[in-house]
Amino acid sequence: MTAPMRPQASACPACAAAPAAEALAELDKPTEADIMLSLPAIHCSACISTIERALNAAPGVHNARVNLTLKRAQIEADPGLTAADMIAVVNGVGYEAHELDAGALRATATDRAGRDLLMRLAVAGFAAMNVMLLSIAVWSGAEGATRDMFHWISAAITLPAIGFSAQPFFRNAWKALSARQLNMDVPISLAILLAVGTSLWETTLSGEHAYFDAAIALTFFLLAGRYLDHRTRAIARSAAEELAALEVPRAWRLDEKGEEQQVSVADLKVGDLIRVRPGGRMPVDGEIVFGQSELDRSLLTGETLPVYAAPGQKVSAGEVNLTGPLTIRASAVGRDTSLHRMADLVAIAESGRSRYTSLADKAAQLYAPGVHILSALAFVGWYLYTWDARVAINIAAAVLIITCPCALGLAVPAVTTAASGRLFRKGLLIKDSTALERLAQIDTVVFDKTGTLTTGTPDLANLGDFTRVELEVALALAEGSSHPLSVALTAAARAHGITPAPLDNLGEIPGYGTEATWQGRTVRLGRAAWVGGGQTRQTSAWLAIGDDPARPFLFTDSLRDGAAEAVQALQDMGKKVILLSGDTPSAVEDLAKRLGIPQWASECLPQDKSARIQSLTDKGQKVLMVGDGLNDTAALAGAHVSISPASALDAARVASDIVLLGSDLSPLPDAVKTAQSATRRIRENFTIATWYNIIAVPLAIAGLCSPLIAALAMSASSITVSLNALRLR
Amino acid sequence: MNVIAYLIPISIILGGIGLLGFVFTVKSRQYEDPEGDAQRILSGDYDDKPKA
Numbered sequence: 001m002t003a004p005m006r007p008q009a010s011a012c013p014a015c016a017a018a019p020a021a022e023a024l025a026e027l028d029k030p031t032e033a034d035i036m037l038s039l040p041a042i043h044c045s046a047c048i049s050t051i052e053r054a055l056n057a058a059p060g061v062h063n064a065r066v067n068l069t070l071k072r073a074q075i076e077a078d079p080g081l082t083a084a085d086m087i088a089v090v091n092g093v094g095y096e097a098h099e100l101d102a103g104a105l106r107a108t109a110t111d112r113a114g115r116d117l118l119m120r121l122a123v124a125g126f127a128a129m130n131v132m133l134l135s136i137a138v139w140s141g142a143e144g145a146t147r148d149m150f151h152w153i154s155a156a157i158t159l160p161a162i163g164f165s166a167q168p169f170f171r172n173a174w175k176a177l178s179a180r181q182l183n184m185d186v187p188i189s190l191a192i193l194l195a196v197g198t199s200l201w202e203t204t205l206s207g208e209h210a211y212f213d214a215a216i217a218l219t220f221f222l223l224a225g226r227y228l229d230h231r232t233r234a235i236a237r238s239a240a241e242e243l244a245a246l247e248v249p250r251a252w253r254l255d256e257k258g259e260e261q262q263v264s265v266a267d268l269k270v271g272d273l274i275r276v277r278p279g280g281r282m283p284v285d286g287e288i289v290f291g292q293s294e295l296d297r298s299l300l301t302g303e304t305l306p307v308y309a310a311p312g313q314k315v316s317a318g319e320v321n322l323t324g325p326l327t328i329r330a331s332a333v334g335r336d337t338s339l340h341r342m343a344d345l346v347a348i349a350e351s352g353r354s355r356y357t358s359l360a361d362k363a364a365q366l367y368a369p370g371v372h373i374l375s376a377l378a379f380v381g382w383y384l385y386t387w388d389a390r391v392a393i394n395i396a397a398a399v400l401i402i403t404c405p406c407a408l409g410l411a412v413p414a415v416t417t418a419a420s421g422r423l424f425r426k427g428l429l430i431k432d433s434t435a436l437e438r439l440a441q442i443d444t445v446v447f448d449k450t451g452t453l454t455t456g457t458p459d460l461a462n463l464g465d466f467t468r469v470e471l472e473v474a475l476a477l478a479e480g481s482s483h484p485l486s487v488a489l490t491a492a493a494r495a496h497g498i499t500p501a502p503l504d505n506l507g508e509i510p511g512y513g514t515e516a517t518w519q520g521r522t523v524r525l526g527r528a529a530w531v532g533g534g535q536t537r538q539t540s541a542w543l544a545i546g547d548d549p550a551r552p553f554l555f556t557d558s559l560r561d562g563a564a565e566a567v568q569a570l571q572d573m574g575k576k577v578i579l580l581s582g583d584t585p586s587a588v589e590d591l592a593k594r595l596g597i598p599q600w601a602s603e604c605l606p607q608d609k610s611a612r613i614q615s616l617t618d619k620g621q622k623v624l625m626v627g628d629g630l631n632d633t634a635a636l637a638g639a640h641v642s643i644s645p646a647s648a649l650d651a652a653r654v655a656s657d658i659v660l661l662g663s664d665l666s667p668l669p670d671a672v673k674t675a676q677s678a679t680r681r682i683r684e685n686f687t688i689a690t691w692y693n694i695i696a697v698p699l700a701i702a703g704l705c706s707p708l709i710a711a712l713a714m715s716a717s718s719i720t721v722s723l724n725a726l727r728l729r
Numbered sequence: 730m731n732v733i734a735y736l737i738p739i740s741i742i743l744g745g746i747g748l749l750g751f752v753f754t755v756k757s758r759q760y761e762d763p764e765g766d767a768q769r770i771l772s773g774d775y776d777d778k779p780k781a
Contacts, residue, residue: 044768044771045768045769045770045771045772046772048765048768048769048772049772049774052774053774066765067761067762067765068762068764068765068768069761069762069763069764069765070762111761115755115756115758115760118755118760119752119755122748122751122752122755123748126744126745126747126748129744130740130741130744133740134737153737157741
């Protein structure tokens, strides 16, 4: 780790003078267990010191440090300690903690590119300040030998500084040129090189005008834009990777003796016996060989109702096991699982999406050829007029410097940084750099139901139908199980102050329900067929006391916080809202009525959803897709822009442009508004930059542009666009 | 005018010292947790002596 970090002597003379930093880097080497925890709830100095004190006091911990910006803790500990021990410590002082897959985060932990840009920015800033200081003397009238000396000192500072700081531009320009293409970096590099070259030439001839200050200031402003851009993307990327790292891919394989071994999902083979515990997710496709339970397939199909599972039944990767432990035999692993076949569907949809050209790219396409032609014309014109190459080159260089896209380079990153920061604070993570522009254009919003508009957890609907005694029995039965319906029943009953009745012989029969004896009578809570109930339109759990007829507890899917507000606000903004779900018609219709969504479709297969989106797109509509399940991924990838909640499956989050970090949906309309105002600011910034060019370019072509005017125009336009970006609401 | 023979090198050296300081802070990763640093100043944990 240390070797690549050691900078080359020529690139950065200062590094040799920072031995302490080297020593620090040395200390960072992971010689012990390296544990990384996500701490989503920390927010202040008290949180930091409480957690650090608790962790550092724990036996075996060498050093623990909390990072508030990333909301993480990094712990160096004895090799024997595991993340679970550390999570217990953090939970003990009252904070939520999750294990992070350190391997998945390794790339973001050291942001080499960011520090590299920051270093170049600092060198450019230092050189720009010093050269500007000397230039002021020249502008205010230094002459003869004094002016020449100042120019030489400026050159001595500028040349090495540009050689180090402007490397990213030179490298990008070279890459584009060798691919026979033209990008923004080509005119930038040309302007910097031409400005330095002509200034050096002028200085050797004791000329009046030297543009060293312009060259280095240009580098500084453009690097500032690059750095802002990088920061925005690095924050989004590290947060997105953190979501992926939360799902540590492990499975429990049974060896020949029937003992469980913890292995990585990647090591599973076809034919392996795998134990899936209640609450666990199927790591592979397979067949149940032992155990009874219920499966939650909502992430794959959108169904809310759990499905009964017994030996012989096929299961797909991604399904969640609810009640009893299951043993499955793997029939397909890794790339062959149904989960991955869904991902292939995403790839197809993605290739169908027309590549969106961002506003900045459009500007660059117009701009790059334009300035080269303009500057070449200025050179030819002046050469024919004066037959003096020196004058002509000077003027051509001035034109390139004046038109150089300082403001253009800052116009987009300054706005997207401000907008992304604002949305990040509201709990939205912008993953794609053009997502904001695309979000601003939408006119139709398509929602998925389960897990997006609803939380996917049930709510008890008919508590009032039962007597207190019945509820006491039901509560006691429900507390014996961790099935989602039981959990919902427990929560609702507890909220009404019900206390559990004393039961004997309480036991859960996985896949069916719970059973016990109460005052000598058998009581049951569970599936209709097992308890002796009938059919209901809604999700239900049945209660039977002794020989009395069984009665159903009815459940509705609980709405996600802010779902009603978000749908209402989007409709008020004039957007068309559509609900597409894989669930049953009755459940979808109920929800559509509750939220006032006029257009809905039920029992949609993944292909149906993406076909719907495609047909809307073909009609010229810009669709925002909001969904969380595997059945949504193709639609998410095919839509103009897409959002998924943080609770979504990894594949869905990868396919979407924006991730909703909180559980509340209400920031959605705000996001659309922010995106619209951000796009407006970007356009304004382009207008401002264009006006500066319209005023300054004729001066440059006329040969009236002194280095002072160039410096003024450049700084003024850069600062105006930055300030304009900060106005973003 | 001879005074600038001293002043210009001095100004460049002073600026250079600032640059070296900045390079040191970047190398020792002092910009990794800006929010945490802003909050840590409020805690009294290491007021009496620095962390060992």
